[in-house]
Structures are given as C-alpha cells and as structure tokens.
Amino acid sequence: MADAALEPVGPRPTAGGALRAAVREIGVPRLLIALFLAVLLGIAVATKMDMPSLLTDCLLRIGRNGLLVLALLPAVQGGVGLNFGLPLGIICGLLGCVIALNANLTGWTALGAASGLGVAFAIPAGLGYGWLLNRTRGQEMMVGTYLGFAVVSMMSIFWTMAPFTNPQLVWAIAGHGLRTTLTLAGFWDKVLDNLWAVNVGGVHVPTGTLLVFALGCVIVGLFFRTRAGLMIAAARSNPRFARAAGISDEATRIQATLISTVIAAVGIVVFCQSYGFVQLYTAPLLMAFPAVACLLIGGATVSRATLTHVIVGTLLFQSILTVALPVTSQVIQGDFTETARLIIQNGMILYALTRREDR
Amino acid sequence: MPTPVLELREITKSYDASTVLKGVSLAVEPGQIHALVGENGAGKSTLMNILFGMPVIRDTGGFNGTIVLDGREVRWNSPADAMRAGLGMVHQEFMLIPGFTVAENIKLNREPTRPTPLSRVFGPRLEALDRARMRADARAALDRVGLGVDEWLPMAGMPVGHMQFVEIAREVDKHNLKLLIFDEPTAVLAESEAAQLLEVMRSLAKQGLGILFITHRLDEVLAVADAITVLRDGEVVARLDPKSTSIERIAELMVGRAATVRHPGAGRAAGTHEPALQVSHLAVDMPGEQVRDVSFTLARGEILGLAGLAGHGKVGIANGLMGMYPARGTVTKNGRPFRLNDPSGAIRMGLAFVSEDRRGVGILPDESIELNIALTALQAQGRFLLPGPIPALRLLDRAAMRRHARVEIERLDIRCTGPQQHVRRLSGGNQQKVCLARATTLEPDVLLVSEPTRGIDVGAKHRIVELLRALNREQGLSILVTSSELAELRAIADRIAIVYQGEIATVLPPDASDREFGLAMAGGALEPTRG
Numbered sequence: 001m002a003d004a005a006l007e008p009v010g011p012r013p014t015a016g017g018a019l020r021a022a023v024r025e026i027g028v029p030r031l032l033i034a035l036f037l038a039v040l041l042g043i044a045v046a047t048k049m050d051m052p053s054l055l056t057d058c059l060l061r062i063g064r065n066g067l068l069v070l071a072l073l074p075a076v077q078g079g080v081g082l083n084f085g086l087p088l089g090i091i092c093g094l095l096g097c098v099i100a101l102n103a104n105l106t107g108w109t110a111l112g113a114a115s116g117l118g119v120a121f122a123i124p125a126g127l128g129y130g131w132l133l134n135r136t137r138g139q140e141m142m143v144g145t146y147l148g149f150a151v152v153s154m155m156s157i158f159w160t161m162a163p164f165t166n167p168q169l170v171w172a173i174a175g176h177g178l179r180t181t182l183t184l185a186g187f188w189d190k191v192l193d194n195l196w197a198v199n200v201g202g203v204h205v206p207t208g209t210l211l212v213f214a215l216g217c218v219i220v221g222l223f224f225r226t227r228a229g230l231m232i233a234a235a236r237s238n239p240r241f242a243r244a245a246g247i248s249d250e251a252t253r254i255q256a257t258l259i260s261t262v263i264a265a266v267g268i269v270v271f272c273q274s275y276g277f278v279q280l281y282t283a284p285l286l287m288a289f290p291a292v293a294c295l296l297i298g299g300a301t302v303s304r305a306t307l308t309h310v311i312v313g314t315l316l317f318q319s320i321l322t323v324a325l326p327v328t329s330q331v332i333q334g335d336f337t338e339t340a341r342l343i344i345q346n347g348m349i350l351y352a353l354t355r356r357e358d359r
Numbered sequence: 360m361p362t363p364v365l366e367l368r369e370i371t372k373s374y375d376a377s378t379v380l381k382g383v384s385l386a387v388e389p390g391q392i393h394a395l396v397g398e399n400g401a402g403k404s405t406l407m408n409i410l411f412g413m414p415v416i417r418d419t420g421g422f423n424g425t426i427v428l429d430g431r432e433v434r435w436n437s438p439a440d441a442m443r444a445g446l447g448m449v450h451q452e453f454m455l456i457p458g459f460t461v462a463e464n465i466k467l468n469r470e471p472t473r474p475t476p477l478s479r480v481f482g483p484r485l486e487a488l489d490r491a492r493m494r495a496d497a498r499a500a501l502d503r504v505g506l507g508v509d510e511w512l513p514m515a516g517m518p519v520g521h522m523q524f525v526e527i528a529r530e531v532d533k534h535n536l537k538l539l540i541f542d543e544p545t546a547v548l549a550e551s552e553a554a555q556l557l558e559v560m561r562s563l564a565k566q567g568l569g570i571l572f573i574t575h576r577l578d579e580v581l582a583v584a585d586a587i588t589v590l591r592d593g594e595v596v597a598r599l600d601p602k603s604t605s606i607e608r609i610a611e612l613m614v615g616r617a618a619t620v621r622h623p624g625a626g627r628a629a630g631t632h633e634p635a636l637q638v639s640h641l642a643v644d645m646p647g648e649q650v651r652d653v654s655f656t657l658a659r660g661e662i663l664g665l666a667g668l669a670g671h672g673k674v675g676i677a678n679g680l681m682g683m684y685p686a687r688g689t690v691t692k693n694g695r696p697f698r699l700n701d702p703s704g705a706i707r708m709g710l711a712f713v714s715e716d717r718r719g720v721g722i723l724p725d726e727s728i729e730l731n732i733a734l735t736a737l738q739a740q741g742r743f744l745l746p747g748p749i750p751a752l753r754l755l756d757r758a759a760m761r762r763h764a765r766v767e768i769e770r771l772d773i774r775c776t777g778p779q780q781h782v783r784r785l786s787g788g789n790q791q792k793v794c795l796a797r798a799t800t801l802e803p804d805v806l807l808v809s810e811p812t813r814g815i816d817v818g819a820k821h822r823i824v825e826l827l828r829a830l831n832r833e834q835g836l837s838i839l840v841t842s843s844e845l846a847e848l849r850a851i852a853d854r855i856a857i858v859y860q861g862e863i864a865t866v867l868p869p870d871a872s873d874r875e876f877g878l879a880m881a882g883g884a885l886e887p888t889r890g
C-alpha cells in the first residue's frame with residue numbers, strides 16, 4: 001500500500017478522451033435531452049414558428065416551476081432523498097392562497113399574505129413530516145409519495161366543507177364548497193410576472209418571477225454554507241461521523257424536510273400567481289413528479305444534488321415541455337406533448353433510481 | 360498413527376505486499392480436538408477463509424500450499440464445495456433464521472421430502488417436506504449435542520446459549536461431516552454453558568469427528584484439546600502437547616515478539632500528575648465490545664494504553680466516553696463532573712476522539728480535506744465561521760478553513776493534491792492523518808485514539824506514532840490509546856491496562872514480560888487492579 005499514490009497517472013488526454021470526459025461530466029441523459037431540445041428548436045426555426053412567443057412561454061414556465069424544483073434540494077441534501085411528499089407543502093401554500101382570496105386581499109398584500117400563511121402552515125406540517133420520515137428510515141420516497149396522496153385526498157374533503165364564504169370562490173349553485181379552479185384575475189394575477197417585466201425582441205421576460213427563483217437559489221446556496229446547512233449535509237454524508245461531532249442526524253433530517261416543505265409552500269404561491277389560477281382538489285396530487293424529473297434531468301441523484309442541477313434541470317425540462325407541443329403538432333398528427341412529458345418525466349425518475357450509489 | 364482427516368501443508372498467503380501466512384502446516388486426526396490459538400491478526404481467520412474456499416481468497420490472488428481431506432488433495436471454489444466435502448463450521452455469529460423452528464433451522468436446505476402428485480409431473484422441487492423425519496432427525500442431532508429443547512419451538516427469543524447449540528446440531532446432522540470447526544464458540548456463552556459445550560465437543564470427538572477449535576481462552580484449550588498449534592504473525596511457532604504445557608507457556612508463545620521495542624518514555628513517573636480523567640464503574644453497551652465495569656484514572660500528561668483481545672471491550676471504552684454508544688458510570692474531568700451520552704458535551708469538555716472505524720466514523724469521504732479537518736471544530740466550537748447575528752446561520756469562513764488545512768497538511772505530511780481533494784481519494788494512512796488533524800484542531804486536553812495504525816503502511820504508522828508522542832511531550836496532552844497492537848502500545852504508553860471480558864484485568868508497565876501480557880489478555884490475571 002503506497003502512501004504517496006494519490007491521483008492515478010492516466011494516459012495523456014487525447015481528443016477522443018477529452019470528448020469522453022466531457023460527455024461523462026455532462027452525463028448521457030442530459031446530453032440526449034439537450035440534443036432533443038436542440039432538434040425541437042431547430043424544427044421550430046425551420047418551420048418558421050413564432051419564436052418570440054415560444055421563448056416567452058419557456059421563461060414563464062421556468063419561473064413558475066423553479067421554486068418547486070428548488071424545494072427538493074434541501075431534502076436530498078439532508079439525506080431523505082427525493083421529496084415525493086412535496087404536495088404537503090403545496091397544500092399549505094394553497095391554503096394560504098385560499099384564505100387570502102377569501103379575505104378579498106389583492107396585489108402585493110395578497111401575495112405576501114398567501115406566502116406568509118403558507119409558510120405558517122408549512123412549519124408544523126414539515127416538522128410532522130420530518131418526524132414521520134425519521135420513523136420510516138430507508139423508505140422516505142415511498143412514504144413521501146403515500147403521504148402526499150393521503151394529504152391531497154384528505155384536503156379534498158376539506159375544500160368542500162371549509163367555511164369559505166366569498167361568492168367568487170364557492171360553487172354558485174350550492175353556495176358552499178370551493179370550486180376546483182379559482183381565478184386570480186383581479187386579485188394578484190401575475191404581480192410578480194409583471195414586475196420589472198421587459199420586452200427583448202418580442203420575448204416577454206417575467207423578471208419578477210425569475211428574480212424570486214434566483215433569490216431562492218441564492219438563499220438556499222448560502223444556507224448550505226452556514227453552520228446549520230453544513231451540519232445537514234454532513235449528517236447526510238455520514239451519520240456516524242455526525243454523531244461523533246455532536247450532530248443529531250434525526251434533527252438535521254427534520255430540518256431538511258421542514259425547509260423543503262416551506263419552500264414548496266412559497267413555490268406554489270408563486271406558481272399560482274404566474275399561472276393565474278389556484279387549482280384545488282386533486283391538482284396537487286402529481287405535482288411532485290415533474291419537479292423530481294426536473295431535478296434528475298439536471299443531473300442529480302437520490303443522494304446528491306446541487307443548485308446547478310436545479311437550474312439546468314428546470315431549464316431543460318420546462319423548455320422541452322413548452323417547445324414540444326407546438327412543434328410536434330406540426331409534424332405529427334394529434335397531441336404528442338402529454339405522452340412525451342410522461343415518458344421523459346417517469347423515465348428520468350426510473351433512471352435515477354437505478355443509479356442509487358453515490359456518484 | 361491414523362490418517363489425518365484434514366491436513367494443511369505449507370499454506371502461504373499474501374495480501375498485496377504483506378504476507379499474512381507463511382508455510383503453515385497442521386494436521387487434525389479423526390477423534391482429535393485440535394486447538395488453534397493466536398492473537399488477533401495472527402492469521403487464524405485467513406486460514407479459515409482458505410480452508411472454506413472463500414471467494415475473498417481467490418479475489419486477492421489465491422494461496423500456495425495444499426489442503427488434504429481424507430487423504431485426497433482438494434481445492435474448493437466456494438464454501439458450498441467445502442461443506443459438501445464434509446466440513447462444518449460453528450460460527451461466532453449465528454447463522455440461524457429467527458422465524459423458523461429449531462427443526463427447520465437444523466434441516467434448512469437439506470429437508471427430507473416425499474414425492475407428491477405435483478412433483479411427479481414438475482420435478483423434485485415440488486416434493487412435500489417429510490415433517491416427521493425432519494423432526495426425528497432434528498431430535499437426534501439435538502440429543503447428540505445435549506440440548507433438551509423442543510424441536511418445534513421457534514428460534515426467535517431463544518437464549519444465546521441455545522442458539523449456539525442449535526448451530527452445532529445443524530452441523531452434526533450433516534451425514535458426511537468429517538471435520539467440525541469451532542470459531543470462538545464460547546465467546547458468547549455463560550460459564551455453565553461453556554462447560555457444557557466443551558463436554559459436547561469431547562463426545563463428538565469420541566464419535567470419530569475431527570475438531571478444529573479456535574479460541575482465545577487458554578484454560579479451555581488445556582481442558583479439552585488433544586493437540587495445540589500456536590500461530591503468531593502468520594507462522595506456526597509451536598506445536599504443543601497439552602499434557603506437558605501450561606497456560607503461561609502458551610501465552611508467552613502467542614504474544615512473544617522477537618524484537619521488543621524499548622519504551623522511550625520509560626522512567627518518566629506516571630501518576631505523579633493530577634488526574635485529567637477519572638472513570639469509575641463505566642459500562643458501555645457497544646455491540647460486540649461490551650464494557651461491563653471499568654474504572655481507571657488518566658493522569659495529566661500521561662499516555663495510557665488499552666490492550667486486550669477483540670470482543671473484550673477495550674474499543675468500547677473510548678466510544679462510551681464520547682457518547683457513541685449508551686454508557687453508564689461516573690466520570691470526572693479535571694475534577695468536574697462529566698456527562699456521558701452527550702457527544703457535543705464531551706467535545707466541549709475538551710475531549711477529542713479518533714475512532715477505530717476510520718471509514719465509518721472518522722471521515723466524510725466525499726468532502727474535501729479542509730472541511731473534514733474543520734467540521735467538528737466548526738460544529739462544536741463555532742470556529743471557522745464569519746461573524747453573524749444568528750449562531751446557526753453564520754457563514755463558513757472558507758479562507759480561514761483553507762489556511763488551517765494548509766498548516767495541518769504541512770505539519771502531518773498529508774500526501775494530497777491540495778486542501779480541496781476529497782478524502783476518499785487518500786490512502787488509509789493519509790486518511791488517518793486527516794482524522795488526527797480534525798481531533799487536534801479541537802485543541803483538546805484529552806485525546807482518545809483507537810487503533811491509530813490499523814491497516815496503514817509502515818511509513819505512515821511511524822509518522823502517527825511520532826505525532827502522538829510529540830502531542831504528549833510538547834503540548835502535555837493526555838492520551839488514551841486503544842490498540843490491538845501490543846508492540847505499538849509498549850512503544851508509546853506509560854502504562855497499559857488490559858481489558859478482559861469488559862473489565863480491566865490488570866494494569867502493567869510497558870516493560871512487563873510477554874508472559875504477563877499474554878496471561879492477562881487470556882484472563883489469567885485474576886486479581887483486578889484498579890488503576
């Protein structure tokens with residue numbers, strides 16, 4: 001056992017070797033997805049489609065979904081894997097939205113109230129969820145999925161029974177029970193999208209929403225360089241090391257789950273503001289899956305994720321969804337987008353689960 | 360002289376550059392109980408791995424020499440081959456299925472079966488179990504080992520002693536069994552059970568089985584063995600006749616090293632200083648390394664060694680003090696009460712720990728060297744952080760962390776490409792230096808070091824021993840070193856406490872004789888000395 005042997009002295013890099021190294025660095029799936037996106041964009045340009053509006057849609061979707069993807073990052077960092085229980089945080093955010101709507105709040109006040117209330121609900125929910133995950137160690141993703149399903153179904157009952165009174169929210173005929181889709185027009189529709197919005201060559205940039213996503217990334221990035229964040233990452237990396245250093249990995253796992261749930265609550269408020277509607281009942285049921293797919297396409301694994309993975313993944317996946325619909329409808333008869341989305345989304349999740357090992 | 364049932368001829372095995380077995384030969388005759396004794400690392404497990412055709416041997420380049428079973432030369436590719444040929448093994452850890460009954464465990468995968476209509480069509484895999492015969496066979500086997508327990512009881516919840524006997528019954532039930540190997544069978548047994556087990560071994564031998572008995576307990580060896588082979592550093596150092604030898608002689612042969620390292624600190628009076636750490640009646644619930652009742656005092660500026668055989672609890676002591684496993688007892692540090700079961704409290708009280716489990720506890724393999732060195736100080740003492748209003752949200756001071764890492768890399772001669780290299784890529788010795796750097800970064804006044812040189816090469820070993828010595832001499836650090844390498848302890852420690860069955864059997868000076876050390880480790884020193 002040689003003490004000095006560290007980096008293997010490999011053969012000199014050749015052109016082919018450098019290419020292979022680059023491919024390995026980017027990852028085959030990401031490369032394929034990026035190529036697919038490039039082909040779609042190529043077809044779009046060749047068939048003289050309305051590129052500015054296509055790009056506008058891309059940016060809108062990226063801003064809309066960004067925070068929901070970011071919400072997954074703390075959970076992976078904390079060692080509870082991909083947070084399939086994202087609907088829990090989403091429900092908290094929706095509850096905030098509905099209460100703000102019911103009080104007839106509008107504009108920034110409404111947005112602030114909805115996020116604030118969402119966070120207030122998400123804190124106890126996240127703590128409870130973290131507690132649950134500590135009791136079901138090793139099956140976090142399964143438990144998260146079922147918890148999400150259970151909570152969404154339970155809240156479906158709540159939406160019909162809750163004493164909301166605003167006639168714009170409840171069913172017109174029955175007089176009680178929330179509608180499945182509530183419009184935000186006249187409340188806080190697109191307040192962030194329109195903040196400092198600019199028009200670059202026909203492309204409408206939703207500056208405010210993108211800035212919120214960027215701000216979220218910066219905050220999460222900084223958090224993982226603080227003492228608390230480092231402890232969460234260390235406990236994930238080696239729980240026994242953490243114990244020796246006086247860190248309780250049960251506590252850090254709860255913290256990670258809590259942060260993830262809180263970001264999801266804010267994320268859905270931002271999502272609704274951009275989308276223009278609050279969707280209730282079964283709408284949040286499957287919302288974790290596209291977010292998880294985004295993160296994985298970005299190159300994350302079950303046990304390792306970075307901000308780059310969040311950003312790149314959101315960019316690639318959401319762009320494909322946006323571009324695929326108009327392009328394929330030109331080439332193929334019928335709507336191919338939904339099928340493509342499901343193939344990419346679930347294929348990506350399956351692929352990532354097969355490479356569970358570190359790195 | 361009858362033909363030996365098993366003969367090993369000139370077995371030699373190397374891992375990488377180090378030779379762990381050098382020309383080991385031994386023969387077991389039918390009806391003979393042959394004891395194989397030796398310290399940890401003497402090569403006993405490697406020898407058993409070779410005998411059973413374990414894949415690890417082939418994967419590491421195979422071995423030289425021959426194995427002869429019943430006069431025929433054999434070479435097995437897997438443990439299954441060895442078992443088919445008539446080898447049986449009673450393991451240290453039980454290989455039993457808790458949810459199955461005693462009889463099912465005994466007959467597992469060798470169940471007697473009856474043909475059924477289905478099996479006539481689809482083949483023997485669908486034959487029905489012949490429960491009556493299973494029961495009868497199991498009963499017979501249990502009777503042979505003298506266990507009166509009902510064969511239809513479930514395994515789960517049975518006392519450890521019973522499990523051991525069921526394990527033996529399972530081996531005995533194999534009809535072509537020629538040689539039975541007992542690997543530390545009495546380690547988990549109470550005294551009366553151990554006596555019964557020895558009785559079973561004797562009666563099995565009378566029935567013509569060859570028995571290979573591996574143990575640390577020398578009194579048992581003298582009680583049952585017909586022949587003794589002593590292994591040391593991979594070589595057979597003696598073949599003894601139990602009738603004409605003594606425990607002392609065996610112990611001496613087990614431990615004795617050709618060149619005894621002189622103790623450089625000898626003559627420095629230990630215990631003249633005030634106590635740094637006073638431990639009384641410490642019990643630690645560490646699986647496999649139970650500490651039952653340990654009391655000792657670590658003087659300020661002293662290096663105290665903890666020695667003992669594997670499984671006797673020496674490793675549990677430091678782990679218990681650091682709160683890694685549940686512990687009870689009274690501990691004071693510099694006269695102040697010390698709270699057990701509180702890892703961060705232990706660090707704040709000025710203790711630092713280098714774990715025996717380097718890869719499992721010592722390092723974050725996929726993080727940088729600099730973070731590995733800084734992390735514990737960062738967590739427990741709030742160092743390497745920029746100022747900020749909320750303690751938990753203070754940002755990492757990367758510049759300070761890197762500066763510190765560079766100093767440590769220089770000081771400990773950590774061979775790496777830079778402070779940002781991941782620790783996984785370092786060699787074992789350099790990983791250990793990172794662990795030491797992390798511990799000393801805490802600026803402790805008591806350092807607990809377990810197995811500091813296990814599995815690392817000679818150069819790094821030397822460096823680490825030198826470093827411990829320097830920390831002790833120059834900074835007055837009190838050090839508790841736990842090690843399986845007695846020679847190493849004798850080279851650096853002021854006193855050496857021998858741990859036997861979870862208690863301190865005795866405390867010896869480093870220049871005590873090999874015989875004294877060997878005896879104490881094998882439980883020969885009955886008068887416990889509270890240091």
